[in-house]
Amino acid sequence: MDIIPAAIWVVIGIAGFLFVIKLLYGLSIALVLPVTRGALYVSTARVRVGAFLEAVAPEPGQLLVDLGCGDGRVLRSACRRYQVRAEGYELNPMAYLKARLLSMGHAAVRIHLKNFWKADLSAADIVCCYLFPDVMVPLACKLRDELKPGAIVVSCNFPLPGFSPDRILRPGNSRTNDPIYIYRIKGASVPAP
Numbered sequence: 001m002d003i004i005p006a007a008i009w010v011v012i013g014i015a016g017f018l019f020v021i022k023l024l025y026g027l028s029i030a031l032v033l034p035v036t037r038g039a040l041y042v043s044t045a046r047v048r049v050g051a052f053l054e055a056v057a058p059e060p061g062q063l064l065v066d067l068g069c070g071d072g073r074v075l076r077s078a079c080r081r082y083q084v085r086a087e088g089y090e091l092n093p094m095a096y097l098k099a100r101l102l103s104m105g106h107a108a109v110r111i112h113l114k115n116f117w118k119a120d121l122s123a124a125d126i127v128c129c130y131l132f133p134d135v136m137v138p139l140a141c142k143l144r145d146e147l148k149p150g151a152i153v154v155s156c157n158f159p160l161p162g163f164s165p166d167r168i169l170r171p172g173n174s175r176t177n178d179p180i181y182i183y184r185i186k187g188a189s190v191p192a193p
């Protein structure tokens, strides 16, 4: 007899917990929307992460940066498979917390609760992003100003205006084959003697 009410309380408890998580998820997206400008917290499918990392083939010790790292999956995957150093910037508090929790024990992963527009990218060898069309023009300017020659940029879904891609990947099936643009920053032009 007592079992039925207890089971109902458990179900109500779980439903309440899930509701609070959903609410916090929505609130944390709304909180940072004025800065993220449409780049919501949506993770890249693992098959896409695997495909662009394989295409870029990072070398051990290189610095890979994810601008808006979400749950940090790109960072962990790159560290695990290519022994890079990986840094992520994330403003959404829920995504940041999840990234920090999942990345515990990954010594080469650093995650900052910080606006990436304020980050200096000059040391990065590889920069990844999955953002939104509204920010791609200023992002292209920032990358052009800060990245060193030879650095690689991977942009999921949205192209970088003014850059021409070295490669465009369309990995996986019809649910995961949005374009992934890969760019290499050209060397500085040598001044004429």
Ligand SMILES: C[S@@+](CC[C@H](N)C(=O)[O-])C[C@H]1O[C@@H](n2cnc3c(N)ncnc32)[C@H](O)[C@@H]1O
Pocket: 032, 035, 036, 037, 039, 040, 041, 042, 043, 044, 066, 067, 068, 069, 070, 071, 072, 073, 074, 089, 090, 091, 092, 095, 114, 115, 116, 117, 129, 130, 131
């Ligand atoms: C579409 S998600 C991509 C997450 C992750 N890079 C991935 O591929 O799975 C974009 C993320 O960028 C974050 N973001 C957008 N603008 C940002 C900014 N200026 N500084 C830090 N994070 C930002 C958002 O909060 C969101 O979590």
